[in-house]
Amino acid sequence: MAKYHKYVFDLDKRELVGDFETMYQNESKENFDSWHQDDTRQLQRKIDFALLEDYSFDKIIDIGCGKGSLTHLLKKKNNYVLGLDISQTAVNIAQERFPDIDFLSVDVDRIENFTSLTAQIGGVNLVFTSEVFSYIENWKELLKEISKSSEYFMISLYIPENPIGFVKSENDLVEEIEKNFVLIEHISLNTTNFVIVFAKGKNT
Ligand SMILES: C[S@@+](CC[C@H](N)C(=O)[O-])C[C@H]1O[C@@H](n2cnc3c(N)ncnc32)[C@H](O)[C@@H]1O
Incomplete structure (x- = not known):
């Protein structure tokens, strides 16, 4: 079992542990990279960015940005990118690595946090989220x-x-995405069980 698993799920009880802060704090001590997130060669990640390549976005939020390994790929010279993560340690690491991006420690499961943040920055052009909604x-x-x-x-x-x-x-x-968005692309990786959806809002 990978070293980070115990901080994420209790496999016997089949429930979320979700101790992401301790996990990130222990990364350097225990010598692991949670979810191998710094490895951007993974196919689903290449697909994400291939889909986004034809678009440009002035303001982007990356929900559950971790240490920023994907967040910084969204950053251009002339756009604004904000990474959000529940772990202050992950946010600190990301901020140190990518000073031209803003990172904030926010629990997006408390929906009011997300709502007030987007109201403050006046809406965004893209919300990106990779490997987070399970939590x-x-x-x-x-x-x-x-x-x-x-x-x-x-x-x-x-x-x-x-x-x-x-x-x-x-x-x-x-189904839930389609209630709120119009699908642009929906890709399933059938052997590795990754799903990628790119969509446009109905209300914007
Ligand atoms: C699997 S990692 C994904 C990291 C990055 N997005 C990637 O794909 O490499 C999941 C991230 O979601 C964050 N996270 C989990 N629950 C969260 C919450 N309620 N609010 C904000 N971030 C959360 C974790 O701290 C972790 O960094």
Whole structure:
């Protein structure tokens, strides 16, 4: 089992542990990179960025940005990118690595946090989120809020058979996205169980 797993899920009880702060604090001590997030060669990540290549976005939020390894790929010379993560340690590491991006420690499962933040920055053009919704109990509500404040939405998510995480199936996820957005692309990686959806808001 990878060293970070114990901080994420209790496999026996089949429930979320979600101790992301301790996990990031222990990375250097225990010598691991949670979810191998610094490895941007993973196919689903290449697909995310291939889809985004044809678009430009002035303001972007990356929800659950971790140490910023994908966030910085969204940053251009002339756009604004904000990375959000529940872990202050992850945010500190990301901020140190990528000073031209803003990073904030925020729990997006408390929807009011996300709502007030997007109100403060006056809406965004893209909300990007990679490998995070499994940990967000209120993900359906969050989706609704994202659709009110962002023009585009991209999600990449690993959804195994019988998941412990809060997103229970690809169908559930896509159905919920379609309530709030119009799909631009929906890609399933059938052997590795990754789902990628890129969509445009109905309300923007
Ligand atoms: C699997 S990592 C993904 C990191 C990065 N997005 C990537 O794809 O490499 C999940 C991230 O979500 C963050 N996270 C989990 N629950 C969260 C919450 N309620 N609010 C904000 N971030 C959260 C964790 O701290 C962790 O950094």
